[in-house]
Amino acid sequence: MNRRGEAMSHERFRNSLSDYLEETLSAAEHRELETHLGTCPECSLLATRLRETLGRLHAFPRLEVPADFTARVLERTIRRPLRPWEIVWSWVGLPRLSPAAAAALLALPLIFLAGTRDGRQLTRETSMAVHRTYSDAVRLYHRRGDLRETAVAAGKRIPGQLEGTVDWIRQRIGTMENPKTPPAKPGEPDQQSLQSRERGATA
Amino acid sequence: MAPTDNELVVRCLQQDEYAWRLLVERHSHRVLNIAFQFTGKREEAEDLAQEIFLRVYRSLRRFDLTTSFLPWLVRVSRNLCIDEYRSRARERASLVGEEPDPERTPDQGPGPLRNLEKKELEMQVRKGLERLSEELRTALILRDLQGLSYTEIAEALELPEGTVKSRIHRGRMELAQILAPGSGSRDEATEEPTP
Numbered sequence: 001m002n003r004r005g006e007a008m009s010h011e012r013f014r015n016s017l018s019d020y021l022e023e024t025l026s027a028a029e030h031r032e033l034e035t036h037l038g039t040c041p042e043c044s045l046l047a048t049r050l051r052e053t054l055g056r057l058h059a060f061p062r063l064e065v066p067a068d069f070t071a072r073v074l075e076r077t078i079r080r081p082l083r084p085w086e087i088v089w090s091w092v093g094l095p096r097l098s099p100a101a102a103a104a105l106l107a108l109p110l111i112f113l114a115g116t117r118d119g120r121q122l123t124r125e126t127s128m129a130v131h132r133t134y135s136d137a138v139r140l141y142h143r144r145g146d147l148r149e150t151a152v153a154a155g156k157r158i159p160g161q162l163e164g165t166v167d168w169i170r171q172r173i174g175t176m177e178n179p180k181t182p183p184a185k186p187g188e189p190d191q192q193s194l195q196s197r198e199r200g201a202t203a
Numbered sequence: 204m205a206p207t208d209n210e211l212v213v214r215c216l217q218q219d220e221y222a223w224r225l226l227v228e229r230h231s232h233r234v235l236n237i238a239f240q241f242t243g244k245r246e247e248a249e250d251l252a253q254e255i256f257l258r259v260y261r262s263l264r265r266f267d268l269t270t271s272f273l274p275w276l277v278r279v280s281r282n283l284c285i286d287e288y289r290s291r292a293r294e295r296a297s298l299v300g301e302e303p304d305p306e307r308t309p310d311q312g313p314g315p316l317r318n319l320e321k322k323e324l325e326m327q328v329r330k331g332l333e334r335l336s337e338e339l340r341t342a343l344i345l346r347d348l349q350g351l352s353y354t355e356i357a358e359a360l361e362l363p364e365g366t367v368k369s370r371i372h373r374g375r376m377e378l379a380q381i382l383a384p385g386s387g388s389r390d391e392a393t394e395e396p397t398p
Binding site: 018056 | 220248249
């Protein structure tokens with residue numbers, strides 16, 4: 001083989017060195033290259049250096065992923081900063097703050113209206129209605145025993161005679177507010193109850 | 204059976220946060236190390252890896268679901284790493300920087316002397332890689348440090364597979380030449396960078 005042919009041969013073998021080291025040459029090519037390496041110190045030295053270089057690259061240190069890395073990535077991608085109204089809502093929406101938030105929301109219009117004449121009137125009427133309802137509820141609570149006795153005396157079951165019962169409650173409250181009308185004796189239905197009973201029987 | 208990357212991408216596009224978490228966890232080691240192999244510094248690598256995931260997350264809608272996710276991820280990583288490398292080169296910063304944190308790298312073997320030798324060899328390789336051209340260094344990092352297949356690298360770099368093989372072989376040969384004992388190049392690779 002002349003010098004030009006020999007150089008081409010070296011070049012061909014050297015170009016195959018990566019495939020040789022990665023063991024992707026065919027069996028025939030592998031044998032041919034090994035034969036050449038056995039007789040050519042230059043190519044053999046090159047193959048040795050290439051093998052060492054690959055070994056050093058493969059042994060190159062790898063970083064371990066820090067424990068908080070994923071969290072930091074998620075923080076920067078999914079968990080975008082909250083908008084101001086979202087921050088307010090997140091506080092209002094907290095379960096422990098919900099009753100307070102609801103009361104504040106109800107109070108806001110009243111506070112706003114309290115600054116006007118109509119608003120003051122509305123606030124006063126609202127306040128009176130609240131107090132009246134509360135007082136009625138208290139009276140009803142204290143006279144629940146009378147209600148039961150009257151219903152028994154009238155021979156009616158309360159659930160079935162709801163309308164009459166409501167009338168009776170109204171009369172009782174009216175009696176309390178107008179003491180001239182004597183209250184019925186315990187165990188004895190009063191006049192209004194009897195009238196109510198008659199209406200129920202007619203119905 | 205674990206969902207494929209492309210299935211996770213589809214779920215991410217439907218605002219499935221858990222799918223994104225899985226995708227990040229699955230590829231964080233690779234992305235972090237690509238960044239580390241380009242920058243050579245742990246802190247910079249962590250920041251860069253986060254930037255890569257940020258870019259990936261914002262670009263998910265542009266990912267072609269008929270292709271593989273990994274080469275696309277590597278392409279995004281490589282592009283950002285090269286941008287970073289160029290900006291650092293402009294600042295005349297050296298690629299050979301901090302040694303890897305021993306607590307965050309695999310076991311270095313017994314004995315401080317051996318550790319020292321190993322670190323010196325690593326520094327030579329790192330500096331040798333720095334002296335390669337950008338295209339050879341990228342190909343070498345993806346193949347010999349990241350362990351990607353030729354097909355995956357070709358897809359990531361959008362090059363024919365033959366070109367990729369050729370670059371990898373040339374990169375190895377040049378690096379072997381740089382690291383050869385007694386070569387002036389190797390001595391240069393061992394020197395500390397000048398400020």
